[in-house]
Amino acid sequence: MADEVLARDLLHDARTLIAEREWAKVVVLVASLHPADLIDLVLSLDEDDRRALLDQLPTDIVAQLFEFVDDDELRNLIRSVGIEDLPAVLEEVEDDVAADVIQQLEPAEAIETLAALDRADEVAELMQYGMESAGGIMRRGFVALNEGITVGQAIDYLRVLRPPSEKAYYLYVVDDDARLRGIISIRDLLVSSPRTLLSEITDHEVHAVTTETDQEEAARVLQRYNLLAVPVVDAEGRLEGVTTADDLIDVMQEEATEDMYRLAGIHEEETILSPVRQSLRRRIPWLILNLMTAFTVAAIITPFENTIERAALLAVFMPIIAGHSGNTGTQVATLVVRGLALNQVEGRDFRLIIRKEIAFGLVHGLLAGLLAAGLALVISGNGWLALVVLTALLLNVLVAGLVGSAVPLLLRRLGADPAVSSIWLTTFTDMFGFLLLLGLGTLLIDRLS
Amino acid sequence: MADEVLARDLLHDARTLIAEREWAKVVVLVASLHPADLIDLVLSLDEDDRRALLDQLPTDIVAQLFEFVDDDELRNLIRSVGIEDLPAVLEEVEDDVAADVIQQLEPAEAIETLAALDRADEVAELMQYGMESAGGIMRRGFVALNEGITVGQAIDYLRVLRPPSEKAYYLYVVDDDARLRGIISIRDLLVSSPRTLLSEITDHEVHAVTTETDQEEAARVLQRYNLLAVPVVDAEGRLEGVTTADDLIDVMQEEATEDMYRLAGIHEEETILSPVRQSLRRRIPWLILNLMTAFTVAAIITPFENTIERAALLAVFMPIIAGHSGNTGTQVATLVVRGLALNQVEGRDFRLIIRKEIAFGLVHGLLAGLLAAGLALVISGNGWLALVVLTALLLNVLVAGLVGSAVPLLLRRLGADPAVSSIWLTTFTDMFGFLLLLGLGTLLIDRLS
The missing domain is CATH 1.25.60.10 (MgtE N-terminal domain-like)
Structure with missing residues (x-):
């Protein structure tokens, strides 16, 4: 302080x-x-x-x-x-x-x-x-020692070299062709007898990535194995550079920011303190696109103008069905996107997740549908309205969970970014929900009005 | 591979x-x-x-x-x-x-x-x-050397000690009262003459935190200064332990997950692969609460049943006004929450942000309002309907931006978690938007029907 x-x-x-x-x-x-x-x-x-x-x-x-x-x-x-x-x-x-x-x-x-x-x-x-790529963020300031030299020779070499990088926490051990063989910590060097061969104290279990590896994958390796640096090799296994925790931490944070922003439909370079002109330039196109999707949703409602005139109470249930399903879908999408980013989930968990979301959606949809149907009964005393509300909410909640989980997983399978914007999800759940509610309402309009 | x-x-x-x-x-x-x-x-x-x-x-x-x-x-x-x-x-x-x-x-x-x-x-x-707290995640396996000893003595000490922790990348230098004075890298030790006093090669610019410091703050210090470990001291400045990059990376990732989940209203221990019973137990209470807020929103609409019967086209614009403002508010809240987490934003930026969001909301609200009013004109040919839609959307978008930015900033000022769930934001923008649209519609009902 x-x-x-x-x-x-x-x-x-x-x-x-x-x-x-x-x-x-x-x-x-x-x-x-x-x-x-x-x-x-x-x-x-x-x-x-x-x-x-x-x-x-x-x-x-x-x-x-x-x-x-x-x-x-x-x-x-x-x-x-x-x-x-x-x-x-x-x-x-x-x-x-x-x-x-x-x-x-x-x-x-x-x-x-x-x-x-x-x-x-x-x-x-x-x-x-x-x-x-890992090649794009790797540093060259690593120290490579040949596995055939002794600890004493290595220390002498380091004294002369005075490695310029503050980042030389691991010393890498290579063979005569510069291929990565393992690592030694400076501490191990310090506590070993000077005559020991490096190959005897080399830790061969080393987690390397290639220059082409995505930087996020390098960050995942670092986090998974609790490392402070991840070495980068070329296609032949030759040591080309090192990605360090400080750079990979930035990668992880950027990645988390990107996912959060994409879910909310925000330009990745935007910050809350960006000048207002810049924010307008970055946020307005997306917001107008968003507005256009809302227009599409409105277009779904327009043909039902007569139904709404005859049973205005349906309008009361529109935000319940749309809003609740939208939130359900966004929740599931957030869980999948984060799970994929943290490597908790893989593409092959697809079936498992879909099965789970069907079970979840049925229980949740029935519960929410019964509550909303109860509200409809209390307000209107009309059992048919209650039935319409129950059916629309149950089905829409179920579909929201399926779409919210399937879309990010499919995007990942296609090699695209799974962080689908929740705007597309809610547009879909809005449209589907209104179609169900107003469609069923139209079919049963004589019972409702 | x-x-x-x-x-x-x-x-x-x-x-x-x-x-x-x-x-x-x-x-x-x-x-x-x-x-x-x-x-x-x-x-x-x-x-x-x-x-x-x-x-x-x-x-x-x-x-x-x-x-x-x-x-x-x-x-x-x-x-x-x-x-x-x-x-x-x-x-x-x-x-x-x-x-x-x-x-x-x-x-x-x-x-x-x-x-x-x-x-x-x-x-x-x-x-x-x-x-x-930093005290809760710190490790004791650090190496502390007295500033009064020589490089030769330090190396001998390390050879005998054989520091057990793989985490001993920094060596900490303390005075006779165990107060932290600075750091030395093992590399510096290796390349300095054995007679040099540690105090001569100590780097005194050391970024420490106290045992009481929040672990997220320790993670921010690590990231800001590109460190691999952050030392932890007690109230008197005595070295108590070390928090290392691998643990602080986990803290950062958990924090990002927590913020994403809270924005979407998800229990922090939930993952997409949690068993369905567990998910039901964790997600259902929040979803039912969510449904109740939707009921409150519906309650706002009920008194306007007559208005909707007479001007059913108002129902077409309900999802546009509610949905668009909800997205606007969620965007701003996401930006503020992430900005606070990454230390880009502080509480004292409050006025700056509010001023910006007023300017942004006016431009955006006018643009979106005019587009929606144009749609109203095309559908209905009624200028009064267009005016109602323009006014409701402009005001609701403006208020959504202000609430979306102010609430997280106020929560932070109060010492609470700023990651407000977007559910409360959208409940508010839904209610305010419907009140505006249907209220104005009721006032002008003779012109609309």
Whole structure:
């Protein structure tokens, strides 16, 4: 807590000094901030102040900002640094970060920036992997040791190498063809006799992924086996890089956000603090589409205008049947989407889940239908209305559960994202529910009015 | 991929051998499985086979299962191991895992099991912290070095100590009162001269949390600063334990699941594969409550029966006004809930967000209202109906955005969970929307019919 107050005071001082263009003082003050805090300060400034501050900061501090910036703010940071200063900054970041930055640029600028780098080859190599693949987020700063050397030789090698990455928690053991054989922890190295061969203390049970593996799968491997890093190999099993927990945690959080947003029909780059113009641009198209589906639902009702005129009480039960089934379907879809994301569910559980949702839907539909039918009896004293309400709610609830579980599972089987927007589910349950209620009402209209 | 096929074959063989009670072969086969895979096999067996298998497995393998079991399966595992065998197993797990297990037991069994442990004191100490606090998930297996010793002394100490935890990636530096002073990586130790004092190579910028800190906050610190572990200190700053990335990743995932489930009104322990009886018990109470709110919404409509009889077209626009506003509110609530979880948003952004949602709601409401009014004109040719639809949709969309953003923010300010269920939001927007549409319709009924 004391830390947080201190940090807030520091930030306040920094803002004042930036406004007064007291650069010498600003740089001293800012040097004591963690890059994760500094990036927040930088992004909170207006465009002019931000550019001015970045101009004043040493290149290595600017470079660190690129390691801590969120994906959605990366473009803003690049713009403020300026394309002409970018190569100097990128020389100081890790290869995978440089590749991410260059992939955000216009093609012409990307080629120019890449060419200006000393490590153009290494960075270009990383750029060949899909942004969402393990290859796209892996780091090169791993340490590989040949299984044929001794512990003593390995320690001497590490002393000379001084591995530059803070991320070298695992040491990887490879054979003469650079194929991954296993891992050793630095701790094991430290506590073993110097004459021991690495092959004797190598842990061969290593969970690797390939460069083509989806980054989410790499995150799942990390979480499943309680690891801090997952090595990445090529098709021949040669060690190409390492994905680390800090990057994979971001993948997991993005994935969870994406699923939540997709269920609610929100653009993945949207945040509640996005400027209102941006939000309008991102949310309005979806909302208008949503409105159009509501129009379709309304179109289902229009032909029943006469039925509603003769039995207006049916309108009272419309929101009950639509709303309750919509919620039922959304619940089931959320359970399936999350279950798939956490690997609790697989495509082959399809039959099991459908069977379960039929049983669940029958019990739940009957219970809810009887309650709603009771309400209909109390309001109208008309047993036929109660029967219509019972039948419509029972069937619609049952269908909502089936559609809500089947659609995400089918999407996954087709290789698509299972996080179906609940808007399509509720559109469907609305339409089906109104058709049932008003259709049955029309058939029995002489008993209802 | 080849690994996965192999693992599946292994599991199939294991199941066959278990069914045949070929224990000697089962134990050999199972010993080659990672505990994360073995736990899946164990949990997939029926109660009898599970008990029989656990009886045959060596205690240290059973103990490892407790490190990899999910929270919601922990109770099943405890039951299958059996209360009488539990103390022997708990002797082999880490203190924090033992504390978690004992906290799942009935009070009498908990006391008995705790008393049977050699390390009863250490485990009991951990049990004093809230299950959701950093103290509740921290591990004791950290290595603390006094800042006054040299690198050579530290290495000798580590060789003798052979730190038992695979989690000892950071070495913590403390002063004479055991207060946390900073961290050193084993790598730094390895590459520094043996005569260097630890205080000279200590990184003092360390992000610690206290034992009372919420576990989610610890996870946020880990993610924000790209760490692999976050140290936990007591009120005096003394190092008490360490929370590691693997545990904090689980916290983040549980938190994301909880938010998604709460938005959809799902019990937090529910999964799509839960047995149907369990699902009925967990989902039905909420669904019936949901149905009751739908009844309340219906109660809003009942007094307008005459209005609907005279202008049945109003019923066509009911689902448009209710559904569209409900989706708008749910979107905003999802954005705020996720923003709060990811620390993008804080309570003090309240005014900013409300101002934005007013601007957004006016533009969006006017646009959606005009489109819906256009539809009303096309269907009915009645300008008054169009005006009623425009006004009701504009106002209801605006209010949905304000309620959807304000409620989670207010809940957070009150210290409650901001993940308000969208059911309450849609109940509110349904009721408000029907009141607007049918109320205005009643006022203008002579123009509409």
